[in-house]
Amino acid sequence: xxxxxxxxxxxxxxxxxxxxxxxxxxxxxxxxxxxxxxxxxxxxxxxxxxxxxxxxxxxxxxxxxxxxxxxxxxxxxxxxxxxxxxxxxxxxxxxxxxxxxxxxxxxxxxxxxxxxxxxxxxxxxxxxxxxxxxxxxxxxxxxxxxxxxxxxxxxxxxxxxxxxxxxxxxxxxxxxxxxxxxxxxxxxxxxxxxxxxxxxxxxxxxxxxxxxxxxxxxxxxxxxxxxxxxxxxxxxxxxxxxxxxxxxxxxxxxxxxxxxxxxxxxxxxxxxxxxxxxxxxxxxxxxxxxxxxxxxxxxxxxxxxxxxxxxxxxxxxxxxxxxxxxxxxxxxxxxxxxxxxxxxxxxxxxxxxxxxxxxxxxxxxxxxxxxxxxxxxxxxxxxxxxxxxxxxxxxxxxxxxxxxxxxxxxxxxxx
Numbered sequence: 001x002x003x004x005x006x007x008x009x010x011x012x013x014x015x016x017x018x019x020x021x022x023x024x025x026x027x028x029x030x031x032x033x034x035x036x037x038x039x040x041x042x043x044x045x046x047x048x049x050x051x052x053x054x055x056x057x058x059x060x061x062x063x064x065x066x067x068x069x070x071x072x073x074x075x076x077x078x079x080x081x082x083x084x085x086x087x088x089x090x091x092x093x094x095x096x097x098x099x100x101x102x103x104x105x106x107x108x109x110x111x112x113x114x115x116x117x118x119x120x121x122x123x124x125x126x127x128x129x130x131x132x133x134x135x136x137x138x139x140x141x142x143x144x145x146x147x148x149x150x151x152x153x154x155x156x157x158x159x160x161x162x163x164x165x166x167x168x169x170x171x172x173x174x175x176x177x178x179x180x181x182x183x184x185x186x187x188x189x190x191x192x193x194x195x196x197x198x199x200x201x202x203x204x205x206x207x208x209x210x211x212x213x214x215x216x217x218x219x220x221x222x223x224x225x226x227x228x229x230x231x232x233x234x235x236x237x238x239x240x241x242x243x244x245x246x247x248x249x250x251x252x253x254x255x256x257x258x259x260x261x262x263x264x265x266x267x268x269x270x271x272x273x274x275x276x277x278x279x280x281x282x283x284x285x286x287x288x289x290x291x292x293x294x295x296x297x298x299x300x301x302x303x304x305x306x307x308x309x310x311x312x313x314x315x316x317x318x319x320x321x322x323x324x325x326x327x328x329x330x331x332x333x334x335x336x337x338x339x340x341x342x343x344x345x346x347x348x349x350x351x352x353x354x355x356x357x358x359x360x361x362x363x364x365x366x367x368x369x370x371x372x373x374x375x376x377x378x379x380x381x382x383x384x385x386x387x388x389x390x391x392x393x394x395x396x397x398x399x400x401x402x403x404x405x406x407x408x409x410x411x412x413x414x415x
Contacts, residue, residue: 002315010289027090036322046205048082106133111325135165162391168374170413174357207233224373258292267320378407
């Protein structure tokens with residue numbers, strides 16, 4: 001059944017302001033929580049982080065203090081929502097355990113969005129980064145067993161396979177090759193407009209997490225793994241962010257943000273299995289309806305336009321659900337693992353010119369692939385356990401990545 005949030009009757013925005021006591025909910029139990037509940041918490045934390053910082057950006061590029069006050073009220077409410085969601089993570093879940101959830105989110109969300117995409121350039125971007133986040137999950141899972149003696153399936157369940165994707169040493173590209181052609185909000189369908197913003201916020205949250213918390217890892221080699229992968233997340237955020245329509249007015253962008261937040265909370269509520277957290281999604285959805293209509297009042301007042309001028313139709317797209325995406329990921333691995341990025345396109349690395357930006361950048365940053373942290377973490381695991389750590393349902397779809405006693409550093413990188 002379709003749902004149009006613009007036709008709802010929201011509460012007054014002032015009534016959504018929460019007490020500090022409400023900002024400290026009961027955390028989930030890291031040993032008992034369903035992995036996809038953890039993933040939903042990470043996604044919505046990132047969504048609210050994006051909401052806050054987009055409004056700070058608005059504040060710094062608007063000269064009308066009446067508008068800035070209105071946006072400031074919205075931003076304060078979003079900050080409260082972000083703090084509440086962030087506090088759902090328990091204090092005893094460490095940086096690496098949480099990291100597995102970040103990468104599981106990146107993998108399964110990206111695969112879900114890619115399969116529903118009708119815009120080829122957006123789908124190509126999703127498929128491309130999918131194999132890189134998939135490889136990151138594999139690297140962190142091996143670090144987990146080496147450092148903590150734990151198997152990653154304790155935290156990701158059996159939902160997501162763990163095995164090599166496009167090797168991380170192949171992810172380091174020249175910044176020119178991460179900029180893609182933006183969509184047009186005038187012609188793009190609702191799913192495409194939502195998806196580019198959702199995945200940008202999700203990847204941005206991962207980038208920020210690694211930027212800030214990677215240096216808190218307990219030993220130097222682990223810090224270096226986070227540093228290397230954090231640079232890849234910068235590439236992903238650049239890629240996805242460049243897909244967003246840059247011609248939207250700031251108020252259009254504000255309304256789109258609130259619409260997507262409503263859509264995501266509605267999706268999370270309908271997909272959640274944890275009763276306590278399901279109630280939180282419902283409460284935050286109701287708050288977000290107020291934010292949406294408050295933003296709409298600004299569009300009407302200052303631009304003399306309405307919601308259907310920005311989001312024609314208004315009904316939510318197909319709701320986001322989390323479920324295993326194993327078959328699709330295996331398909332994309334088999335078809336595109338050797339791809340790299342070339343300006344707005346994606347090509348097999350064997351088709352690049354010898355002087356391509358990719359190879360020149362690799363020479364400057366990678367130098368010796370054998371010494372790269374994400375390669376060393378697998379070698380260390382093999383040294384300690386005689387093989388790498390994997391969670392596979394069947395043989396790897398890429399022959400070159402089947403050897404469990406040798407980490408491949410050529411696929412997607414060497415002609």
